[in-house]
Amino acid sequence: MQVSRRGFFKVCAAGMSGSSLVAMGFAPTAALAEVRTFKLARTTETRNTCPYCSVGCGIIMYSLGDGAKNVHASIMHIEGDPDHPVNRGTLCPKGAGLLDFVHSKNRLKYPEVREPGSKEWKRITWDEAFSRIANLLKEDRDVNFVARNDDGVTVNRWLTTGFLAASASSNESGYITHKVVRSLGMLAFDNQARV
Amino acid sequence: MALQSLDIAKRSATSTESPQARKTPQVAKLIDVSQCIGCKACQVACMQWNDLRDEVGNCAGTYDNPRDLTDQSWTVMRYAEVETERGLEWLIRKDGCMHCEDPGCLKACPSPGAIVKYSNGIVDFHQENCIGCGYCVTGCPFNVPRISKKDSKAYKCTLCSDRVAVGLEPACVKVCPTGCISFGTKEDMHERAEERVAELKERGFTNAGLYDPAGVGGTHVMYVLHHADKPGLYSGLPADPAISPTVSLWKGITKPLAMAGIAAAALGGLFHYVMKGPNDVSKEIEAEVDKELEGEK
DSSP: OOOOHHHHHHHHHHHHHHHHHHHTTOOSSOSOOOOOOOTTTTOEEEEEEOSSSTTOOEEEEEESSOSOTTOOOOEEEEEEOTTOTTTTTOOOHHHHTHHHHHTOTTOOOSOEEOOTTOOOOEEOOHHHHHHHHHHHHHHHHHHHOEEEOTTOOEEEEEEEEEEEEOSSOOHHHHHHHHHHHHHTTEEEEEEOOOO | OOOOSSOEEEETTOOSOOOOOSOOOOEEEEEEGGGOOOOOHHHHHHHHHTTOOOOOOOOOSSSOSSSSOOSSOSEEEEEEEEEETTEEEEEEEEEEOOOBSSOHHHHHOOSTTSEEEETTSOEEEOGGGOOOOOHHHHHOTTOOOEEOTTTOOEEOOOTTHHHHHTTOOOHHHHHOTTSOEEEEEHHHHHHHHHHHHHHHHHTTOTTOEEEOOGGGTOBSEEEEETTTTOGGGTTSOOSSOOOOHHHHHHHTTHHHHHHHHHHHHHHHHHHHHHHHOSOOOOHHHHHHHHHHHHHHO
């Protein structure tokens, strides 16, 4: 590019006057600034319970769209539920990071089975999973249930199978789980109170 | 551009004061260091709200993770093991932007509107105006802003200005499970701090106090410290932070001096033009030069 002597001076003068104007506060941009747009304004709010530990904190899941027919809702933010008596909006670091747990590639979304001797996890349907569990429980209980002990005292116990219940169950589901498990005679019964 | 939801009190590289037609209450975040268990829920909530995900780092033998503030981690927990007269103490401080009343970053910033201070006290960066020069990093008395390697813009805690603008509390405040972080008007936070300081003193922390440093005009993020006489114990919290004299000089006296210099040069040029006129080459000199050139040939 060829710049003449005259052109060079023109450019210099324009640059100097421009920068002087800015330095004196006559900025060319409008004196406006806006905060980032509130990202939850029209999301759908759904209440839920944090799935991690037995504290059972209330959460609100914010999902994309307003539930209209053509919208595929996707959770885009999760926060503590301020109206929940357990946590009143607070969460632990794991609960605070639930969004990444929901969208994790490693998240288990359907029942899988690894049969004895196999190295592979095989996807099965919920019906298959329930039937399989029920059949295996019954088989084992039919063989190993102890109605009376050696002294002839009624004990009704089933020692060969254990049950690990969920942590974030409500009182009602906890009560029912307890009734079902104990009425089967199962003694090894615990809950996963922490993760 | 949408209408402003918050009035602007100060604006970087702008010498004219922003007129403030509306009065908004001054907000503040109070971090009671004595109640913090270092769970990092605030760090996670910050990333979730602001759509940030830092790279997975490595362990340096402490719980500090990440080890420093980054453009993706606007707040980090700093864990300090210190020996005091009470024995070994584990002092955990949530580090991040202090939202100074007199922000060093804003003073140092040369780009108009890249850093603004809203009338409610929040200091916010506007990346669309940021030129990535890094002056804010130098200007900050707390070493908080970080330049992103992806877009070369400066980032730091916004005090969730988007949440506060619609009447919500910042994400870290909401999530805190021990109630160590609280949020409200600056006045209410002062009252809350007084209560906590009194409680701590009762429990034997005679030097407990509030950290709201006057050197930067007070801050909108304040700490309750059990050792307020020695803020340095808390991973190097400055005892008396102030804007660096270099920044004050450069943006203070140097600017009008330089302006005067530019004006004097322009004025001098004008006077020269009026008195001496354009620098013409006289006909005699031209003839002489022509003669010399002919002689060379």
